Amino acid sequence: MNAIEMNIYEIIEKGMEGNGLTDDEICTLYAVDPFSREAAALRWAGMELSLRAADGKAEVHAQIGLNGSPCPCNCQFCSFAICNGVRSGKLEMTKEDVVEYAKIYEEQGANLILMLTTATYNFDKLLEMTQAVREAISLEMPLLINTGDTPYEKWVQLKEAGANGAYHVPRIDEGIVTSIPIEERFATIDAMKRAGMTLSTCVEPVGPEHTPEKLTEFTRIVIGLGGVSAGIGRRVTVPGTMLEPYGEINEMIASMQVAIYRLATGLDLRLNCSARTPLTASAGANLNWAEVGTNPRDLKSKTEEGGAGYSIAKARMILIEGGWEIAEGPSKGWMI
Numbered sequence: 190m191n192a193i194e195m196n197i198y199e200i201i202e203k204g205m206e207g208n209g210l211t212d213d214e215i216c217t218l219y220a221v222d223p224f225s226r227e228a229a230a231l232r233w234a235g236m237e238l239s240l241r242a243a244d245g246k247a248e249v250h251a252q253i254g255l256n257g258s259p260c261p262c263n264c265q266f267c268s269f270a271i272c273n274g275v276r277s278g279k280l281e282m283t284k285e286d287v288v289e290y291a292k293i294y295e296e297q298g299a300n301l302i303l304m305l306t307t308a309t310y311n312f313d314k315l316l317e318m319t320q321a322v323r324e325a326i327s328l329e330m331p332l333l334i335n336t337g338d339t340p341y342e343k344w345v346q347l348k349e350a351g352a353n354g355a356y357h358v359p360r361i362d363e364g365i366v367t368s369i370p371i372e373e374r375f376a377t378i379d380a381m382k383r384a385g386m387t388l389s390t391c392v393e394p395v396g397p398e399h400t401p402e403k404l405t406e407f408t409r410i411v412i413g414l415g416g417v418s419a420g421i422g423r424r425v426t427v428p429g430t431m432l433e434p435y436g437e438i439n440e441m442i443a444s445m446q447v448a449i450y451r452l453a454t455g456l457d458l459r460l461n462c463s464a465r466t467p468l469t470a471s472a473g474a475n476l477n478w479a480e481v482g483t484n485p486r487d488l489k490s491k492t493e494e495g496g497a498g499y500s501i502a503k504a505r506m507i508l509i510e511g512g513w514e515i516a517e518g519p520s521k522g523w524m525i
């Protein structure tokens with residue numbers, strides 16, 4: 190064993206204590222060869238720490254994509270971005286369908302429900318959908334919103350309408366591969382938190398071009414946001430999008446990164462994203478997503494019909510194959 194390998198094992202041991210890691214240590218881990226024995230040790234350690242943090246329980250959060258129309262925010266990884274030109278026309282789910290999907294999700298055992306919109310979705314309509322879904326699902330079921338950058342007053346209205354939190358992220362290379370200044374993302378997260386909303390967040394979307402230094406920078410930023418769920422997730426390539434030429438990170442890298450996020454953040458975080466495969470689940474990711482409706486990661490009008498979206502059953506099966514038990518009932522920690 191050489192000195193560098195020793196150092197990596199020492200960092201893993203420190204991470205296993207559950208108190209997090211320094212930036213230098215995190216950066217060293219992101220540079221590990223994903224096919225090495227150190228990477229295998231990392232995945233094992235990520236799982237051990239996640240099992241402790243979550244008492245062996247994993248969750249499935251269920252997303253309903255409400256709409257799709259060409260979006261001027263031009264995120265180069267997104268199928269709705271105008272700059273990519275891979276979609277046209279307008280997709281809008283009816284209120285009746287949104288409510289029906291939410292009810293079905295709760296019956297199927299979703300632990301949390303999230304409504305996703307593009308950045309230009311009409312706010313009054315979002316309020317109406319929030320109210321309608323809140324009336325249709327149990328009071329204990331967390332209801333989250335993933336929408337564009339939104340000011341404090343509107344988060345207050347969304348909270349009054351029955352939302353409990355939001356998924357919001359300063360994306361890697363925000364402002365460079367998107368037209369949104371990263372400060373706007375931070376301002377939105379600050380505004381929603383002041384309005385009493387809880388946060389679901391992530392280091393994403395990770396591609397092969399992202400260096401250990403860049404991943405470390407965003408890991409530190411995302412840890413600092415204090416999400417109820419957080420983690421790291423790879424970019425899914427949509428054919429024809431501007432970032433397609435970069436390709437995707439492979440399964441070995443994605444699973445190692447999930448484990449690194451867990452060691453970097455420590456025991457404070459219960460839900461570690463993102464368990465898209467049994468290998469990522471067995472490396473410590475205990476949060477998987479089911480998706481219906483529109484999806485920026487594919488070109489379908491209904492992602493559940495041959496697109497990127499998983500069903501609840503598939504999302505659960507992946508977690509079980511990865512070594513997790515599935516938590517029953519509404520996810521905890523989102524209602525404040």
Ligand code: SF4
Nearest residue numbers: 260262263264267307
């Ligand atoms: S990710 Fe969201 S904000 Fe960016 S282009 Fe797509 S819909 Fe618009």
